[in-house]
Amino acid sequence: MTSRISPTALVATGLSVRGVRGGAPVGLTSDVDIEVPAGEAVAIVGESGSGKSLTARALLSLLPRGLASSGTIRIGDRDVSLLDDAERRRLRGSELAFVMQDPFTMLNPLERCGSQVTAALRGPDGRRLRKAAARDEAVRRLAEVGIADPAVADRYPFELSGGMRQRVAIAAAIAENPAVLIADEPTTALDVTTQKEILDLLERLSRSHRMGLVLITHDLRVAFSVCTRIYVMYAGEIVEAGRPVDVRNRPRHPYTAGLLRTEPPLDRRVHRLARIPGAVPAPGARPAGCRFAPRCGWAEADCHDHHPALTVLHLDHQVRCRRADELTEQLRPSRTDEPPEPAVACAASDRALIRTRALRRTYGPRVAVAGADIEVHAGESVGLVGESGSGKTTLARMLVGLTRPSSGSVEVGGVDLASRHLSSADWAVVRSTAQMAFQDPYSTLNPHRTIGAALRDGLRLVGAEDIHRRTDELLERVGLSGDHARRMPAQLSGGERQRVAIARALARSPRVLVCDEIVSALDVSVQAHILNLLRDLQVRLGLSLVFITHDLAVARQVTDRIYVLKDGEIVEQGATGDVLDHPRHPYTQRLVASVPSPRPDPGTELERGKPA
Amino acid sequence: MSPAGIVLARRPRARRFLAGPGVPPGVAAAALFLGLVAVWVVAPGLAPHDPALIRPGDAYQGPSSAHLLGTDPLGRDVLSRLIDGARTAVLAPLALAAGTIAVSTTLAVLAGYLRGWVDAVISRVVDVLYSIPALMVAIVIVGVTGGGFGLSIIVLLVFGLPANVRVLRAAVMERAALPYVEAARTLGVSTPRIMLTQLVPAIGPLVITSFFLQITFAIVDLSSLSFLGLGVPPGASDWGRMMAENRATMSANFFSTAAPGLCLAAVAVSANVLGDWLYTRYEQAGRSR
Numbered sequence: 003m004t005s006r007i008s009p010t011a012l013v014a015t016g017l018s019v020r021g022v023r024g025g026a027p028v029g030l031t032s033d034v035d036i037e038v039p040a041g042e043a044v045a046i047v048g049e050s051g052s053g054k055s056l057t058a059r060a061l062l063s064l065l066p067r068g069l070a071s072s073g074t075i076r077i078g079d080r081d082v083s084l085l086d087d088a089e090r091r092r093l094r095g096s097e098l099a100f101v102m103q104d105p106f107t108m109l110n111p112l113e114r115c116g117s118q119v120t121a122a123l124r125g126p127d128g129r130r131l132r133k134a135a136a137r138d139e140a141v142r143r144l145a146e147v148g149i150a151d152p153a154v155a156d157r158y159p160f161e162l163s164g165g166m167r168q169r170v171a172i173a174a175a176i177a178e179n180p181a182v183l184i185a186d187e188p189t190t191a192l193d194v195t196t197q198k199e200i201l202d203l204l205e206r207l208s209r210s211h212r213m214g215l216v217l218i219t220h221d222l223r224v225a226f227s228v229c230t231r232i233y234v235m236y237a238g239e240i241v242e243a244g245r246p247v248d249v250r251n252r253p254r255h256p257y258t259a260g261l262l263r264t265e266p267p268l269d270r271r272v273h274r275l276a277r278i279p280g281a282v283p284a285p286g287a288r289p290a291g292c293r294f295a296p297r298c299g300w301a302e303a304d305c306h307d308h309h310p311a312l313t314v315l316h317l318d319h320q321v322r323c324r325r326a327d328e329l330t331e332q333l334r335p336s337r338t339d340e341p342p343e344p345a346v347a348c349a350a351s352d353r354a355l356i357r358t359r360a361l362r363r364t365y366g367p368r369v370a371v372a373g374a375d376i377e378v379h380a381g382e383s384v385g386l387v388g389e390s391g392s393g394k395t396t397l398a399r400m401l402v403g404l405t406r407p408s409s410g411s412v413e414v415g416g417v418d419l420a421s422r423h424l425s426s427a428d429w430a431v432v433r434s435t436a437q438m439a440f441q442d443p444y445s446t447l448n449p450h451r452t453i454g455a456a457l458r459d460g461l462r463l464v465g466a467e468d469i470h471r472r473t474d475e476l477l478e479r480v481g482l483s484g485d486h487a488r489r490m491p492a493q494l495s496g497g498e499r500q501r502v503a504i505a506r507a508l509a510r511s512p513r514v515l516v517c518d519e520i521v522s523a524l525d526v527s528v529q530a531h532i533l534n535l536l537r538d539l540q541v542r543l544g545l546s547l548v549f550i551t552h553d554l555a556v557a558r559q560v561t562d563r564i565y566v567l568k569d570g571e572i573v574e575q576g577a578t579g580d581v582l583d584h585p586r587h588p589y590t591q592r593l594v595a596s597v598p599s600p601r602p603d604p605g606t607e608l609e610r611g612k613p614a
Numbered sequence: 615m616s617p618a619g620i621v622l623a624r625r626p627r628a629r630r631f632l633a634g635p636g637v638p639p640g641v642a643a644a645a646l647f648l649g650l651v652a653v654w655v656v657a658p659g660l661a662p663h664d665p666a667l668i669r670p671g672d673a674y675q676g677p678s679s680a681h682l683l684g685t686d687p688l689g690r691d692v693l694s695r696l697i698d699g700a701r702t703a704v705l706a707p708l709a710l711a712a713g714t715i716a717v718s719t720t721l722a723v724l725a726g727y728l729r730g731w732v733d734a735v736i737s738r739v740v741d742v743l744y745s746i747p748a749l750m751v752a753i754v755i756v757g758v759t760g761g762g763f764g765l766s767i768i769v770l771l772v773f774g775l776p777a778n779v780r781v782l783r784a785a786v787m788e789r790a791a792l793p794y795v796e797a798a799r800t801l802g803v804s805t806p807r808i809m810l811t812q813l814v815p816a817i818g819p820l821v822i823t824s825f826f827l828q829i830t831f832a833i834v835d836l837s838s839l840s841f842l843g844l845g846v847p848p849g850a851s852d853w854g855r856m857m858a859e860n861r862a863t864m865s866a867n868f869f870s871t872a873a874p875g876l877c878l879a880a881v882a883v884s885a886n887v888l889g890d891w892l893y894t895r896y897e898q899a900g901r902s903r
Contacts, residue, residue: 402800403800404796404799404800429802430802433800433801433802437800437801438796438797438800439797440793440796440797441793442793445792445793445794446793446794446797447794448794448795448812448815448816449816449899450815450816450818450896450899451811451812451815455811456794459798459801459803459807459811460801463801463802463803490899492899503797506797506801507797507800507801509801510801510802
């Protein structure tokens, strides 16, 4: 509705991206229509493989080599499709600006921040600004993005934190007052508290500069918190578009509804996280009918045969689903039908499998972990939460003997890992007590060895009899099939790799599994599968979990107790529900408050009043 | 929905190399040539004449139907000598490169993964070797001792180590910090096993490239020694030696010098092309995105 009041900053019609795969042309995205009103933010939401980043790059005419786009793009009242390369290049920066995900590589490491901000600026005479004028301008621009300290203009990017760098990058992007700012996952690499600040900043700038903001994100919560219009993409096309209130409360496409359900809630622990079966089809392997049909619980025969068109339902709400009208009620996010599961009371035994006392690790003058006391009992799930640099990963590595403590003690299965002399028998006890799964699904497996080889490493060490049969069992235990053993890691998706990483750790039949951010690089629908798997393993094998995460909603779902870390110190601990519902330490309160929440909207209140 | 699609970006341009599943023509040519040389190696009997047969009456002849590449100043058939010489021209560099890379990989994995004093010793020795000009030392040692072909191979092997150890050690150090190596440590896999089953495959693509690059260096170094009259004994039909012996009479039979020279260059280039291709294939098999 608001879009009719504001002039539009950018309109893309029928935007498609094509590429070549194996010699044959392949459509990567098809017929994407996007409208961005000036002074407002729209979000393109989707999982990996949805084509959201390609769409952003097509808008900027910055597609990777070998890809071509078609369709029309209008910026203000200019038709970009009629411009040549040089004119389009001039458009970037002055009319269209781009902020990328990684604030660590977006800035030139050898140039001071101030000159990067003003690099594109020209004086009224068309020349570069004089040095003093450029610096004054840089300071002014940096103040605009919330950097009050003028000294930052003279610093190099590596001297700044991730959030500060992202601010500098935004200042540089909007230096020429563009009409449209395209931000591709601008907060994904940032901590949750920084994320909130950057999102607030982007929203404020888009309003104050009358700038259209296109926010590309995989995170629905982020999209709802800043945007006035949401485009949900799946397998290269828009499947649903509408106001956040409508999309969130009345999703009309089964995929959107599925995404909303797989998003773990922060405020309660659900019995079982909803999942979307299957995986996003690769370009070239997309179904002829509805692209979501193979994963859809409501698909009928017709869904598989006919490709549905994007149809307008009402107001600004569009959906690409044949059965949208019949499914209205089924797709409504049900908040109350699943009773929140009470967190498992710590009925665990007194004997701690892992116990640390005054555990400390320093790197030179830097303190990574400053005296941590934690305990992990049999069968319980313990969370370590905190922002990057809080020491949670260092602490976890000390639990499995990958990092030596500087002082204090770490008892794992009764063996103190801090002691100088550990026999091979001691190590065997440690190895069969605690195992670890790592964060990055792309480096957790050796790219040149098969899955089976990775699993057999551990099985051989426990002297398993029938190694090949045990390999199959391990794979089945984590929801994969035996023939995955012969595959290479490159043939597996991110979620499958994390399953293999869990299976590899289980090969030694440990009593504690230390999971270091194992779902943070995964899509939300895949994340739900892995979290459910971990909870199953905890129950079925009586496995204890040490779950390291920065995502409080995820911690809520899988942990019984949590330790909150800040600057290497445990600032708060207790039962997960208590800590997240009634945080006592200011830092925990800030963490909880930073989780993106939907924009306040009059429609939301009405919605709440209705019986669900 | 859209009007006639207007192309907004660059048209897809087929990538020249490794675009499809097929083998690129350059690689096919390289493989074909190396295959031919391999045939010469296993079957020197293919030579139309006795490569050592001296017939002064036939000396200085250009190409003819009897002698396809003509004859040298002693009247020996150039083609036959070329085929006979393939053995030393190919087998020796192959053995030299294989030895160099095997030793380099071992040292690199030990230094890069164990670090500490092992790394210090290996790296300093490598630094010292780096500062000595390899071919000079080879000329002096082989020339003074008259040690012959075996000794020159050993000397070149030792001096081939520094560059390879440095490159491979850096790669090992990078891989050693990756989660899959840490996971193996956490599982309790022994250090030698981690080196053998994790690190060596992980640097595999680099080992392959280094091997093929090393073949090129070995070919050039060995034929340089032969050219100088060191290494292979006089009279042997070695390609480097042929170039040295025939260069004075190049005007009489151009091919007596050019043929072994071109063959040397072609073997070296082919090895490089093939190595590059294998590397890309291997690397892509492990790449996920």
